[in-house]
Amino acid sequence: MKKYCFLIGAAMLFAACKKDHPAEIEGGETAINWASAADSSSKALISLFWNAGGKYFNYDSDGKPDFHYWPQAHALDVLIDAFLRTDDRTYQSYFAQWFEGVRIKNGNTFRNDYYDDMEWNALAILRAYQATGDTRYKDAALQIWEYIKTGWNSNAGGGICWARGHENSKNACSNGPACILAARLYREFGDADNKDWALRIYNWEKSTLFNSNNGMVYDNINSETGEIKSSWVFTYNQGTFIGSAVELYQILGEKSYLNDAVLAADYTTSSLVDNSVLKSEGTGDGGLFKGIFVRYFVELIQQDRLDAAAKKRYVQFIRYNAETLWLQGAGKTPVLFGPSWRTKPSASTGLTEQLSGSMLIEAAALLKSKDLW
Numbered sequence: 001m002k003k004y005c006f007l008i009g010a011a012m013l014f015a016a017c018k019k020d021h022p023a024e025i026e027g028g029e030t031a032i033n034w035a036s037a038a039d040s041s042s043k044a045l046i047s048l049f050w051n052a053g054g055k056y057f058n059y060d061s062d063g064k065p066d067f068h069y070w071p072q073a074h075a076l077d078v079l080i081d082a083f084l085r086t087d088d089r090t091y092q093s094y095f096a097q098w099f100e101g102v103r104i105k106n107g108n109t110f111r112n113d114y115y116d117d118m119e120w121n122a123l124a125i126l127r128a129y130q131a132t133g134d135t136r137y138k139d140a141a142l143q144i145w146e147y148i149k150t151g152w153n154s155n156a157g158g159g160i161c162w163a164r165g166h167e168n169s170k171n172a173c174s175n176g177p178a179c180i181l182a183a184r185l186y187r188e189f190g191d192a193d194n195k196d197w198a199l200r201i202y203n204w205e206k207s208t209l210f211n212s213n214n215g216m217v218y219d220n221i222n223s224e225t226g227e228i229k230s231s232w233v234f235t236y237n238q239g240t241f242i243g244s245a246v247e248l249y250q251i252l253g254e255k256s257y258l259n260d261a262v263l264a265a266d267y268t269t270s271s272l273v274d275n276s277v278l279k280s281e282g283t284g285d286g287g288l289f290k291g292i293f294v295r296y297f298v299e300l301i302q303q304d305r306l307d308a309a310a311k312k313r314y315v316q317f318i319r320y321n322a323e324t325l326w327l328q329g330a331g332k333t334p335v336l337f338g339p340s341w342r343t344k345p346s347a348s349t350g351l352t353e354q355l356s357g358s359m360l361i362e363a364a365a366l367l368k369s370k371d372l373w
Contacts, residue, residue: 123181170220258306
C-alpha cells in the first residue's frame with residue numbers, strides 16, 4: 001500500500017470550495033446542509049489533489065507528486081459517490097482521465113504485486129462501469145480479478161496472500177476486499193464461479209481471522225509460524241469484513257451474514273473510538289482506514305432486515321462523527337481533513353486523510369438523502 005498547474009475547471013471548483021461551511025442556524029442549533037458539505041469536500045479533492053499533467057491524485061495538498069497506487073482507487077470512489085449523488089458530469093469527466101493516468105503511472109498496467117491494491121482498484125473500476133456503462137471499465141475489472149485469483153494458495157488453509165513474494169502472509173486486507181469484489185462481480189454478471197469465490201474467501205477469513213465472540217477482525221496470520229496478529233485490529237479490516245458479510249447476505253438472504261456484520265460493527269463503534277468518534281489511525285496508509293470502514297458500515301445501515309434499534313444506533317454514530325468532523329475537524333478555506341476528526345489540519349494534509357473525511361461527508365449526504373436522519 002502506498003504543484004502541477006490545475007485545469008481551469010479544477011480552479012473553478014477550488015473557488016467554489018472557498019466558502020464558510022454549508023450550515024444554517026435553526027432554533028439556535030447548527031443544521032448542516034449535507035449535500036452542500038459533500039459538494040465542497042468532493043470538489044476540494046479535485047482542486048487540491050488532482051495532478052492534471054499526470055492524470056492521477058497527488059500525495060498531498062501541497063502538490064507532492066508521489067504516486068501511491070491504492071489511494072487512487074478510493075479517490076475514484078469519492079468521485080463516483082459525488083457523481084451518483086449529483087449527476088454532475090464534471091465528476092464523470094475525471095473517470096477516463098484517471099483510468100489512463102493511473103494505469104500509466106502503475107507501469108502501463110493495472111497489475112501490481114500487492115493483491116489488496118489491485119482489489120481496491122478493481123472495485124472502483126467496477127463502480128465506474130456501473131455508473132457509466134463504459135465497457136472498458138468492465139473489461140479492466142475482470143482482468144484485474146484474474147490477477148487477484150492467483151494470490152490464493154493453501155498456506156494457512158487458504159486465503160489470498162498479501163503480496164507476490166509473501167505467500168505465507170494471509171491478511172484481512174487482501175481477503176475482505178477480494179470477497180466484496182467476487183460477490184459484486186457475481187451480482188453484476190451472474191458468473192456462479194465468482195459466488196463460489198466469495199463464499200470460499202469469506203469462510204476462510206471468518207474461520208481464521210474473525211473473533212466470533214466479540215467481532216474483532218485480526219490483521220493477518222503467518223502460515224509458517226501459525227502466529228495470528230490478534231493485537232492488530234484496524235477500522236479498515238473491520239469495514240471490509242462488514243462489507244463482505246453484507247454482500248453475501250444480499251446474495252443468499254441468510255441472516256447469519258447480517259449477524260456477523262453487526263458483531264463486527266458493534267465492536268468497531270464501541271472499541272475503535274475516542275469518545276464516540278472513530279479514532280485517528282495516523283497518516284499515510286492509516287489515514288484511509290476510517291473512511292473504508294464508513295463506506296461499508298453505511299452499506300450495513302441500509303439493509304432492510306437490520307434490527308431497528310441497531311439501525312438507529314448506527315445512524316446516530318455516523319451523524320455524530322460527521323457533525324464532529326465538519327464543525328470541529330474540517331478546515332474550510334480550503335476544505336481540508338486530517339487524521340483526527342476532532343482537530344483541524346494545518347495548512348496542508350495528505351491524500352489518504354482527505355479521502356477518509358470526504359467519504360464520511362459523502363456518507364452523511366447519502367443517509368440524509370434517504371431520510372435516515
